[in-house]
Amino acid sequence: DAGVTQSPTHLIKTRGQQVTLRCSPKSGHDTVSWYQQALGQGPQFIFQYYEEEERQRGNFPDRFSGHQFPNYSSELNVNALWLGDSALYLCASSLLAARAYNEQFFGPGTRLTVL
Amino acid sequence: DAKTTQPNSMESNEEEPVHLPCNHSTISGTDYIHWYRQLPSQGPEYVIHGLTSNVNNRMASLAIAEDRKSSTLILHRATLRDAAVYYCILQYNNNDMRFGAGTRLTVKP
Numbered sequence A: 001d002a003g004v005t006q007s008p009t010h011l012i013k014t015r016g017q018q019v020t021l022r023c024s025p026k027s028g029h030d031t032v033s034w035y036q037q038a039l040g041q042g043p044q045f046i047f048q049y050y051e052e053e054e055r056q057r058g059n060f061p062d063r064f065s066g067h068q069f070p071n072y073s074s075e076l077n078v079n080a081l082w083l084g085d086s087a088l089y090l091c092a093s094s095l096l097a098a099r100a101y102n103e104q105f106f107g108p109g110t111r112l113t114v115l
Numbered sequence B: 001d002a003k004t005t006q007p008n009s010m011e012s013n014e015e016e017p018v019h020l021p022c023n024h025s026t027i028s029g030t031d032y033i034h035w036y037r038q039l040p041s042q043g044p045e046y047v048i049h050g051l052t053s054n055v056n057n058r059m060a061s062l063a064i065a066e067d068r069k070s071s072t073l074i075l076h077r078a079t080l081r082d083a084a085v086y087y088c089i090l091q092y093n094n095n096d097m098r099f100g101a102g103t104r105l106t107v108k109p
Helices: none
Strands: A005-007 A010-013 A019-024 A031-037 A044-050 A053-057 A064-068 A074-078 A087-094 A110-114 B009-013 B018-023 B033-038 B045-050 B061-064 B070-075 B084-092 B103-108
Touching: A005 A087, A010 A019, A019 A087, A019 A110, A031 A074, A044 A064, A074 A087, B009 B018, B018 B033, B018 B084, B018 B103, B033 B061, B045 B061, B045 B070, B070 B084
Parallel strands: A010 A110, B009 B103
Antiparallel strands: A005 A019, A019 A074, A031 A044, A031 A087, A044 A053, A064 A074, A087 A110, B018 B070, B033 B045, B033 B084, B061 B070, B084 B103
């Protein structure tokens, strides 16, 4: 089992550009969450996808959008990049079931630098 | 939103127990208490979780106060590989986790 994989590992963009980050969940998982982690801070929840729809969303502008595919993989898109978007972007997968708790498995992240 | 409060940093000696505290005075009755840790250059990894009772697993123990307003993560014998940032998180709405700044644990040989 490869676990959660993310691509690319690193990315450099300039202000105003658009970026797409990709995530493949752990085998058997159906839910993908995205987080932004600025340097020295904890991860901040962006949104979560389940059954190809956005299920929950954190306090992020609509420049941040996502997609989930039928195979459960997911993309995070960020438009009109700001310098402040420079961060580690983490993807986490889980299995959304009837029970109240599900462990999340995190990928290694994509380091985005905006110049 | 209920929040957690943790010390910014803690130090421990190798092979000694470590008690990492977390305050969550505004926790609601259905919130789960999670602990994740993040090793350098890695994504966070699950450590343990609980609701009301104390919990043990192969990595750690979780002691939850009777009023649930605080909890303590216990590493029974710290190793150098346990050096990481430890996050105490309250779960909302199944899978919507809000991380704080965490506690940076340094383990000295």
